[in-house]
Amino acid sequence: MTLLSLSMIVKNEESYLKDCLESVKGIADEIVIADTGSDDNTIKVAEEYNAKIFSFDWINDFSAARNFALSKCTGDWILYLDADERLSKDSIDEIKEIISSKDNLAIKCLVKSIDSEHGRDNSMTFPRLFRNNPELKFTGRVHEQIESSIKELNYKIVDSGIEIIHLGYNVSGEAKKSKASRNLNLLLEEYKSNKSSYITFQLAQTYNILEEYDEALNYALVSINDKALENTHRANLLGLIAYVELKKHKVQAAFRHISTALDLDKKQPYLNLLASKISFRLNDLVGADDYLKYAIGFNDELKAGKIKSSINFILNDEEIIYSGLIVALKSKNNAGFQFWLDKLKISYGSKERKSGNLYLALIDKLYRKIKLDNKEEKAFADIINKDNTDLFLDLINDYPFSGLKLKLLETLFEKEKDNSSVCNLYGIALADAGQDDKAIELLGGNFEKDKQNPTIVFYLISLLLKKNEFGKISALLKLASENFSHIPEVKSRLQIMTEKLSPLLGK
Structure with missing residues (x-):
């Protein structure tokens, strides 16, 4: 008797397939694989697990391939997975209990996508396990879905604790x-x-x-x-809109959309983190800190499984904590800085990092404007990364030891050359050290890469004035006026600057 069929479509999945098939050992009575044209060892791996392998000519339609695989399944129940997915070991007993039922059920499973690059794992629920029926069909050429077919056939859709780990987005x-x-x-x-x-x-x-x-x-x-x-999807898109508007410097519009998103789904850590970033840009530092405290609280609940939603984003705690430290630094809130530093200590302690004490001491010294010793200065290069760069930039910005400040910024620049803020602050420090030509070259190159950052323009103009480079200033003002016409405060400042400099620019 075939109780459970595993249904899959694959192409060139030799690096992923073995672990996927290992994860269903002892639960899948039949493995059905539709291969859409592999030319690596995918077929060989599948054969090792006694899979039933069928060729399917790819027609740019994932649903067509999925439906072909379904048609070959003989089990009473079907579980479908991709090669870059693994069934959680803790889910096997629950699946065994579910498939003992004779009812027409479709079981929603949590698909957790790992993203180490951004430290933001996201999860969504989909019907992945269902009683076999030849009338069940996937729809959609890509991001194919079966739920509409399940509803048409009057299946009962049931939530579960079944978890599927997705590794496909854990890439560059x-x-x-x-x-x-x-x-x-x-x-x-x-x-x-x-x-x-x-x-x-x-x-x-x-x-x-x-x-x-x-x-x-x-x-x-x-x-x-x-x-x-669905409202969870609407909230997600409102967050996307707010994010794009923030990038375009439309901060008030971004705040309106993120507020609406939170009205729909207030317990999403990512939406609260984004709301904090927008509030920070509006100089509402109290609001920014409040949103971050919501974010870290909801993040803890999400990790503990206390929040149920069809879309969830689990953040790296440290992304929230670094933002909290930056807000406290900006608002000169010593108690707030200590609150978030204590959170960082807990986070570092839970991960048993060898450099934890040195790292925390370095942050504390920079915050209290104490000169680093040689050991701390040398450790700085190993400690900084893309996640904590903004925090260290803010800590270094007001650091009173100019020579050491320049060395630290040079170290930051060597590791994060593509970070526009690093280039800006390093360029300013070079200018303060009397290295105007090097500063102009660095800031000019940065503006070529990041034409949406108005801060660079004003630094560049001040340096070019010192060199009497009026032709370059005129061209820069013209380009900036076009680029930032949608930002009223920047547009106004550029107009004032142009008027003041007009006698010189006319030469």
Whole structure:
């Protein structure tokens, strides 16, 4: 008797497939694999697990491949997985209990996507386990779904504690973009005939991964106005809109959208973190700190499984803590700084890092403006990373030891050359040290890479004035006026500067 079939579609998955099949040992009575054209050792790996392997000619349609695999399953129940997914060991007993039922059930499982690069694991729930029925069909060329078919056949949809670990997004940013580019073409083709809120939601998310923010914004705005969209998905898209508006310096609009998002889904740590960043830009430091305390509290609840939602983002605690330290630093709140430093001590202690004491001592000394000793100065290069760079920038900004400050900034710059804020502060420190030419070269190059940062422009103009480079100043003012015409405060400051400098620029 075949009780449970595992259904899969694969192509060139030799690096992932073995661990996936290992995870269903003892629970899957049948493994059905539709191969869409592998030319590596995928088939060999599948054969080692006695899988039933079928070839399927790829037609740019994931649902077609999924439905082909379903048609080959003979089990009473079907579990579908991708090769880069693993069934949690703790879920096996629950699955055994569920598949003893004769009812037409579809079981929602938690799919947890690991993302080590950003320290933001996200989870979503989908029906992944269901009683077999030849009329069940997936729909959608990409990000395919079976839930609509399940509902049409009057299945009872049931929540569960079953967890599936997804590793497909635990890759570099470039690899994520490559996968998003592939999906984009299929989504756009699907959108021609299916303009559902689900497809527009996926288009917005895909364009966001590709950093094509105008397109992401367009599809997000379409999707949130669709009444069929679930509120958790709507809140997620409102957060995306707020994020894009913040990047475009439309801070008031960003705050309106993040407030609406939190009205819909107030316990999401990521939305509270974003609300804090927006409040910080509005100089509401009390509000920024409050949102961060909500974020870390809800993050703890989410990790403990106390918050149930169809979309969740579990943050790295330290991302929240670093933001808290920056807010306390900006507001000169000693008690607040100590609160977040204590949180950092707990976080470091839980991970048993060897450099923990030295790291915390270094932060404390920079905060209290005490000169670092040689050991701490040498350790600085090993301690900084992309996650704590902004905190160290703020700590170093007002550091009174100019020679050491320049050395620390040089170390930061060597490790984080693509960080615009690092380039800016290092350029200013070079200028303060009398190295104007080097500062101009650095800030000019930074502006070429980050034309949406108005801060660079004003630093550059002040340095170019010292060198009487009026032609370059005139060109820079013209370019900046075009780039920042949508930011009233920057536009006004540029106009005032242009008027004041007009006698010199006319030479």
